[in-house]
Amino acid sequence: MVSETLRRRGWGLLLLAATLLAVVANLGPDIAGLGTDRLFGALDAQDIDAVLMRFSLLPRLAMAPLCGGALGLAGALFQQVLRNPLASPSTLGIEAGAGLAIALAILYQPALLGWGRDAVALGGAAFASGIVFFLAARFGFRPLAVILGGLIVGFYLSALSSTLILLNDFRLSALFIWGSGSLSQQDWRPFLELLPRVGCCAILAALLVRPMTVLQLDEAARGLGLRIVAVRAGALGLAIALTAFTVSAVGIVGFLGLAAPAIARALGARKLRTRMLLAPLVGACLLTLTDQSLQLLTAATGLFLPAGAVTAVLGAPILFLLIRQLPAVPVAAAGQAALDLARRPAIRVFVPVALLLAALSLIAVFAGRDGHGRWVLDFGEELQPLLVWRLPRTLASGIAGALLALAGVILQRLLRNPMASPEVLGVNAGAGFGLLVALICLSAPGHIALTGAATAGAVGALGILLLAVRKAGLSGNRTLLAGVALATFLLALLSVATATGDPRAMHLLTWMAGSTYHADGTSAAIMFGAFVLTLPLLPLLARQIEQLSAGPALAMATGAQVRRIQFAALLLAGVVTAVASLTVGALSFVGLIAPQIVRQAGIQRCLPHMAGAMLTGAALLVAADFLGRTIHFPWQLPAGLLSALIGGPVLALVLMLRPRR
Structure with a gap:
């Protein structure tokens, strides 16, 4: 048992070490070359290296763990409330709904983006989740019914987005890159706008940890006076909001919301409190490791690759290796019923x-x-x-x-x-x-x-x-x-x-x-x-x-x-x-x-x-x-x-x- 725990901790420490190593390898030489005066002192507009570091590379470094943590937390909330290890922003169609809403706004109502890109993404995410839960209600919100409805809605909305892009490639060409997740930054404004939103959602999620833990008792929770519907609705609302805010900021990075909570569980996070802490950390490390590795690859080869796709390339093998550590939960009976x-x-x-x-x-x-x-x-x-x-x-x-x-x-x-x-x-x-x-x-x-x-x-x-x-x-x-x-x-x-x-x-x-x-x-x-x-x-x-x-x-x-x-x-x-x-x-x-x-x-x-x-x-x-x-x-x-x-x-x-x- 002790060796099993040590092995799980070793996987977590390996992921953290790889992330830190990628950051140091990518930004360390540039930061050392700039020095503290050029990095933190008065900025000269002619100093391109300092401008690039302060307004592009450092905001990008800050944005990656913030978005990865938000998606990891959203996935943990979805999986806890719906009691399904396959629940995530991607399998429930939430990300697809947010992406479709932004594409429709660009095509038909661009003024809406001026009022608030986050509001547009949140509206699309809420619409997609509403359809999923409406379909799932026909089956009493059984876990497999929810995921099946999410897959159907997600596939449909993704296909609709792809069709719109094909029909309007001259107006939606940028969505090809954005749809695969792009962490490129030009200043600190997107990070400073996203940070308080994610922070507020994280604080509210922390307040729901105890009610969600009691929620596992089913009918006994109702006897203890827990307002089950309110707790579930609040947790789902937070997860949807976290997803919409992240999609609005950097595009669709679909794999993290599924992989981060699963990896956290495989690393030994059995309790909800532990999982709510570890899943965002895993998501932050995965996205940061991916982005820093991509920058090293781009510098060496000049090849640009989307962060969302490469996150899956790095994260999927980790999840695949840790799948044996997950508890075997039968799903056939529920699916048939x-x-x-x-x-x-x-x-x-x-x-x-x-x-x-x-x-x-x-x-x-x-x-x-x-x-x-x-x-x-x-x-x-x-x-x-x-x-x-x-x-x-x-x-x-x-x-x-x-x-x-x-x-x-x-x-x-x-x-x-x-x-x-x-x-x-x-x-x-x-x-x-x-x-x-x-x-x-x-x-x-x-x-x-x-x-x-x-x-x-x-x-x-x-x-x-x-x-x-x-x-x-x-x-x-x-x-x-x-x-x-x-x-x-x-x-x-x-x-x-x-x-x-x-x-x-x-x-x-x-x-x-x-x-x-x-x-x-x-x-x-x-x-x-x-x-x-x-x-x-x-x-x-x-x-x-x-x-x-x-x-x-x-x-x-x-x-x-x-x-x-x-x-x-x-x-x-x-x-x-x-x-x-x-x-x-x-x-x-x-x-x-x-x-x-x-x-x-x-x-x-x-x-x-x-x-x-x-x-x-x-x-x-x-x-x-x-x-x-x-x-x-x-x-x-x-x-x-x-x-x-x-x-x-x-x-x-x-x-x-x-x-x-």
Whole structure:
């Protein structure tokens, strides 16, 4: 026990030492060269080094720990009140709401930013949280329901922000950098404005420590006279405000709010008071270490990288290594209780979805716009030259949606958790990383090489995930947290690669957005072949997965080969994700949305769930591809982004229309 405590403290001291070393290495020589007179004395406007140090580097050094601490505290508040280790400003959609509000203000009401940028961000954050909690109320605020609603809202708002940037790149180009977190400073004003806001929130949070501790007693807390609703609302309000203030000041640094409290807990902060102190310290150290390391890299190479993405590159491995120290909290039972519905005949779901898919496919092939932008239906000779373009895109997008939805069903069934999906667990990001390796290492990779590399990356990501949680099993918060950390790390690596400006890596920008621009007959044929080979496996696989529905322990007692079933199912999920991701990228979220739509429609058995989700995913992406090439004619929008814009509201509507539980 003593050695375990010492090891945990050693990790914390190592993080602190690395942070201090980065600060000294970056600023130490410059401060020593300036001397006290130039650094603190009367300022000469011609002394560029002194001006740069006093009005850029030192304010930046002060801003990094302040923002990191604020996000760490916000994450700790969210996780404590919602009783969920996955709750954070990013997984609840709070940061996405604040970012979207600022983008809308820049486009349509820039005067609002003059009245107060913080107020705009706070309004967006409050709006996003309101939608999340409204959806969660349909499920009695169960933990998984809250996170699922947050993921849906966050994905939707992020996709909407990205779409606005694509449509108005000349006015919102700066949001590309701001959206990844930028700590660059020109004076002390932003820090001096943010400091009292964060300080007031921290003081109020300290006053809530004792009530939040009592809150863990549930009904006993009510008997002690605690105003439960007021305490929860106050803590959530503080967390939302901290997030909005930070996003307004430096942009979106999404990983810290999730990682800092988790790392603090893994370092031994079991009590709330300790965690409320340690989580901000961890967040401050992570963001400061990242920013100082970035400045050293920029000075050495001239390469500019966004702080938010690189924070994930440094923080995700730390969280990944410490995941074993976290308590294993089962989440399957809560997820099932919160999200299951009464059974409904599958035919009542399949028929309308299949008819919708057929209608959308016909529209995508025959409808379009002419050279003047008018809507037309093309037949005969007019259609012939367009079929070479439209038919492969429609076929590829439909099959990609079906395969991603299948992967989502497999992962959700195996983990017995409705939040599991290729996007959340890093499988899509693994495929993207394999694609990046192929683009860098091969001179002119073809479809077969890219498919093989993406498959290796997706399966490798699943393998890393299994290694991280092999002792705890697939069910529980560790698997989801490890998956989120892995996805964040890989996507951050892809963002860093694209930020280098390498022409080979720039191909990933189009891929990440989910573009079907390059779909042709060859890629459609590869996807169709994968689809045909997959279909015969589904009945057998569904029966095997059904055996695990009561839990691995009970299935093993009945003679089921649990490990073999899990390996085969995960291998199939990785392969189909890789094949689909080559067409629609990493951010379509069909793997999360489509299985949930079908589940909320009342389909519970595994094989009908797979079939319904595949039909729904195909319909979503066919519709997204058609709208992407027509609504902003003659320009095109990525199908991956539009699938999130279409699927998010559909799932939210299904959730709102279900009976209260």
